[in-house]
Amino acid sequence: xxxxxLFSLMLLVLPLSAAARTPVxxxxxxxQGCASCGEANANxxxxxxxxxxxxxxxxxxxxxYLGWADTFARPxxxxxxxxxxxxxxxxxxxxxxxxxxxxxxxxxxxxxRVDKLVRDAARTPRNPPDFQFAGDRRVYVGxxxxxxxGAEVWLIRYDPHEQDVAVKAGDNKGQIISHRNVVRExxxxxxxxxxxxxxxxxxxxxxxxxSVVLVQAGRGGRVLGVGEPAV
Numbered sequence: 001x002x003x004x005x006l007f008s009l010m011l012l013v014l015p016l017s018a019a020a021r022t023p024v025x026x027x028x029x030x031x032q033g034c035a036s037c038g039e040a041n042a043n044x045x046x047x048x049x050x051x052x053x054x055x056x057x058x059x060x061x062x063x064x065y066l067g068w069a070d071t072f073a074r075p076x077x078x079x080x081x082x083x084x085x086x087x088x089x090x091x092x093x094x095x096x097x098x099x100x101x102x103x104x105x106x107x108x109x110x111x112x113r114v115d116k117l118v119r120d121a122a123r124t125p126r127n128p129p130d131f132q133f134a135g136d137r138r139v140y141v142g143x144x145x146x147x148x149x150g151a152e153v154w155l156i157r158y159d160p161h162e163q164d165v166a167v168k169a170g171d172n173k174g175q176i177i178s179h180r181n182v183v184r185e186x187x188x189x190x191x192x193x194x195x196x197x198x199x200x201x202x203x204x205x206x207x208x209x210x211s212v213v214l215v216q217a218g219r220g221g222r223v224l225g226v227g228e229p230a231v
Contacts, residue, residue, distance in 0.1 A: 022128045023054040024121040025214065025223045028108050029081045029097040030179075032070045033063035035171040038178075040096030040108030045162065045180040047114070052122060054212065054226060056158055057182045060095060068170030072182050080186060083220030102216055102223045129192070129215060131227025139189070139199050139213050139227060146194035147217040151224055153192050153199060154216060157185040157209040184209055 028044040030037040041057070048055035060081060061073035081093045088105050096108030100117040101124075108114065130142035141153060163179045184206060189199040192215050201211070215225040 021052070022126050022226050023052050024118050025101050025226060026053055026055045026114070026118060027099045028055070028057050029060055029077070029093070029095055029099070030057060030108065031060050031063040031073065031095050032165055032167050032172060032177045033066045033068040033170045034095040036109060037096040038172075038175070040098070041178055041180070043108060043111045043114060044098075045178065046111075047118065048180050050118075053118060055181050056156065057179050059179075059182065060093070062093070063095065063170075066170045068167055068172065071165055072179065072184075074186075076186050077183065080220070085220075087220035102221055126224070128225030131213060131225065133227070133229040136204075136211070136229065137201055139201060140196065141192055141199070141213070141215060141225075141227070142196050143194055144225070146192065147221065147224065149218055150191055150193040151215050151217050151221070153189040153197075154214045155185070155187040155189055155199075155201060156183055156212050156214065157204055157206075158183045158212070159206075159208065160210050161208075189213070 026044065026047055028040060030041055044055050044057060047053050058077040058080065059070045059072035060078040061070055061075060062078055064070060078093065084099050084105065085093050097105060098108040098114050099105045101121045104117045106113040106117055127144050129144040132140040159182045163182060165177045165179065167173055167175050167177055187202060211229055213227040214223055216223050
């Protein structure tokens with residue numbers, strides 16, 4: 001009862017987040033050592049400028065053995081992609097792959113196919129929980145109908161700037177690879193079972209990163225809600 005009361009008070013004093021206008025989450029799994037990823041990177045940059053879309057670039061490390069270690073890759077990003085491989089009944093992870101709202105996927109360079117998935121997701125009815133942020137210290141996730149088995153709450157921090165990397169080895173040697181909305185941190189905050197709950201936000205590892213909180217069905221399931229702190 002005490003937690004629910006505290007959450008209710010927060011709703012009164014904090015501005016509403018964009019939860020009522022939940023964006024479509026587009027995740028691109030890419031690598032600087034992937035010869036076919038440049039077009040997918042450019043496609044994601046285009047989507048990043050569209051209203052109602054949250055476009056995120058996850059760099060993976062499993063092509064590093066080809067001669068170039070991706071400068072943005074982290075093992076936890078590849079682990080996140082592997083959860084989608086299992087959920088979406090794929091044989092193996094690949095690049096460039098786009099996952100839309102955690103429930104549909106396509107080759108990232110196939111812009112027409114990706115655009116259709118984004119349009120379909122935007123038309124899908126949603127009943128997301130509310131999100132309230134106490135500065136950069138805490139997030140409060142409200143109540144809504146949970147999926148079977150509950151859901152997880154994820155903190156994602158990304159660099160909103162365009163970044164160019166000069167690749168000096170491997171299949172893309174001599175090329176400049178452009179990136180947009182590069183994810184730098186993924187942190188599981190905890191479980192959500194449809195009732196109000198609060199989570200403490202860890203300090204960011206870098207300056208200038210934007211934060212977003214996702215409520216997502218477990219093990220690579222559907223994205224149920226998106227919260228972003230007020231700027």
